[in-house]
Amino acid sequence: MSDALIDALNPALFWEYRLVLLRGLAFNAYVFFAAAAVALLIGLAAALLRVNRARPFRWVGTLHVEVFRNAPDYIMIVWVHFVLPLLLGKLIGQRVEFSPFVSAVIALGFVYSGYFAETFRAGIQSIPQGHLDAARACGMGETTILVRIILPQVVRRMLPEAVNQFVSLFKATTIVSLIAVPDLMYQVSMVTQQEMRPLPLYTWAALTYFVVIYLVAGSLRRLSEHWRQKIYA
Amino acid sequence: MDAVPAIRVVDLRKSFGALEVLRGVSFDVPRGSVVSMIGASGSGKSTLLRCINRLETPSAGEVYIDGEPMGGRLSDISRMRRDLGMVFQQFNLWPHMTVIGNVIEAPIRVRGMRRKEALALAEECLARVHLSEKGKEYPARLSGGQMQRVAIARALAMQPKAMLFDEPTSSLDPELTDEVLTVMRELASDGTTMIVVTHEMAFAREASDRVLFLHNGQIEEEGLPDQVFGAPRSERCRQFLSKKLQ
Ligand SMILES: Nc1ncnc2c1ncn2[C@@H]1O[C@H](COP(=O)(O)OP(=O)(O)OP(=O)(O)O)[C@@H](O)[C@H]1O
Ligand SMILES: [Mg+2]
Numbered sequence: 468m469s470d471a472l473i474d475a476l477n478p479a480l481f482w483e484y485r486l487v488l489l490r491g492l493a494f495n496a497y498v499f500f501a502a503a504a505v506a507l508l509i510g511l512a513a514a515l516l517r518v519n520r521a522r523p524f525r526w527v528g529t530l531h532v533e534v535f536r537n538a539p540d541y542i543m544i545v546w547v548h549f550v551l552p553l554l555l556g557k558l559i560g561q562r563v564e565f566s567p568f569v570s571a572v573i574a575l576g577f578v579y580s581g582y583f584a585e586t587f588r589a590g591i592q593s594i595p596q597g598h599l600d601a602a603r604a605c606g607m608g609e610t611t612i613l614v615r616i617i618l619p620q621v622v623r624r625m626l627p628e629a630v631n632q633f634v635s636l637f638k639a640t641t642i643v644s645l646i647a648v649p650d651l652m653y654q655v656s657m658v659t660q661q662e663m664r665p666l667p668l669y670t671w672a673a674l675t676y677f678v679v680i681y682l683v684a685g686s687l688r689r690l691s692e693h694w695r696q697k698i699y700a
Numbered sequence: 701m702d703a704v705p706a707i708r709v710v711d712l713r714k715s716f717g718a719l720e721v722l723r724g725v726s727f728d729v730p731r732g733s734v735v736s737m738i739g740a741s742g743s744g745k746s747t748l749l750r751c752i753n754r755l756e757t758p759s760a761g762e763v764y765i766d767g768e769p770m771g772g773r774l775s776d777i778s779r780m781r782r783d784l785g786m787v788f789q790q791f792n793l794w795p796h797m798t799v800i801g802n803v804i805e806a807p808i809r810v811r812g813m814r815r816k817e818a819l820a821l822a823e824e825c826l827a828r829v830h831l832s833e834k835g836k837e838y839p840a841r842l843s844g845g846q847m848q849r850v851a852i853a854r855a856l857a858m859q860p861k862a863m864l865f866d867e868p869t870s871s872l873d874p875e876l877t878d879e880v881l882t883v884m885r886e887l888a889s890d891g892t893t894m895i896v897v898t899h900e901m902a903f904a905r906e907a908s909d910r911v912l913f914l915h916n917g918q919i920e921e922e923g924l925p926d927q928v929f930g931a932p933r934s935e936r937c938r939q940f941l942s943k944k945l946q
Contacts (some may be wrong), residue, residue, distance in 0.1 A: 531741035597792035
């Protein structure tokens with residue numbers, strides 16, 4: 468092996484800076500959880516619009532899905548951070564600024580809300596009409612039906628697909644260093660500036676991401692399978 | 701006999717677009733009585749039941765539950781639906797809840813009953829359908845006959861004034877229909893007010909107080925079971941029965 472390759476695989480530097488880098492990884496997790504919450508909430512809202520009886524609501528929901536599913540997350544992050552504040556500032560006549568963290572969460576949250584909306588919609592539409600008839604016949608109101616009859620089934624049905632989307636979202640958090648969110652990749656570039664040896668850091672950052680995603684996604688999948696099996700035996 | 705019927709249907713009409721499904725249907729269901737409804741596929745039987753509890757909105761006509769007109773705002777409709785238990789051909793159990801969960805759901809969420817009370821009530825209802833031991837199962841693990849009996853228990857748990865059955869045994873294997881019909885006979889002899897849409901002619905004849913024959917969205921024949929089955933006045937009813945009883 469060449470010296471360059473050996474150096475690129477050497478964990479020593481990564482280990483030396485592990486605390487700083489781990490703090491960076493924690494930031495990936497913060498962005499992930501906050502963006503996931505935004506994506507789920509807005510995604511559910513958009514899905515409810517898309518299955519609404521009134522056509523204008525459906526249009527709004529469809530527009531939302533199409534816009535955000537087709538927006539590259541990279542560009543969305545930059546746009547939300549630098550252009551959206553100007554736009555909002557103009558609207559309310561005041562200077563607006565987002566912290567990098569907030570921009571990242573808004574951008575990723577909205578992009579992924581487009582995907583989650585479609586998953587929610589498919590789940591909602593897969594509920595047999597009869598389940599709703601039975602609930603209405605018992606005198607349940609529409610909100611109760613949504614919360615007690617529709618959503619619990621939708622969540623179970625959408626879990627496998629949702630896990631894949633969570634994985635994508637987590638991977639997407641690795642580009643937030645673009646606007647200086649101090650995540651793992653950001654810390655890697657900071658250390659690189661001092662040590663001038665980026666390659667081993669990239670190798671071990673990649674491995675770290677892989678292990679984290681593999682373990683978390685794997686246990687989520689097992690958990691959701693176990694939970695689904697009881698019902699769809 | 702008291703004067704106010706449990707259910708009164710007055711000149712009920714329903715169209716889907718240009719298709720006239722119900723064309724002026726009127727009848728009473730006195731308290732404690734069982735009315736069976738028979739008729740060919742497409743004659744409007746399901747639509748009639750669904751108009752009674754407003755799962756479909758009638759185009760015209762009135763339905764009275766215990767003298768109170770059904771309708772108005774959604775919240776009024778929901779309130780009145782509590783008094784009408786419905787059992788569907790496809791059972792329509794909620795698959796993510798256990799048997800007990802299915803039975804206590806509406807008493808808790810709709811009647812505002814406390815969980816403990818609801819559980820006691822559920823036990824009672826499951827006993828009436830002979831399924832006391834299945835409370836912790838999920839619907840997916842039950843046979844069709846058991847699912848339908850759970851669906852009956854779920855409807856009973858709302859302590860309704862009347863029960864509406866829409867072909868409760870039509871999607872069951874023949875060997876499973878009896879267990880459901882037995883439960884329904886027991887309900888009938890307990891004095892439960894029931895409307896039963898059915899293709900089970902023996903049940904209609906033995907268990908009901910009145911039989912309606914629906915044809916093309918109208919009541920073509922109506923009477924005591926022995927009269928309708930023994931000496932039908934209408935030619936169409938005679939034809940329908942002779943096909944059914946072959
Ligand atoms: N939601 C609907 N939209 C349009 N047409 C409908 C709808 N529901 C029922 N129909 C039509 O109304 C007619 C009566 O249907 P209904 O289900 O009431 O018949 P039925 O007597 O219950 O028949 P079956 O014995 O097959 O259950 C049928 O022609 C059916 O296609
Ligand atoms: Mg029918």
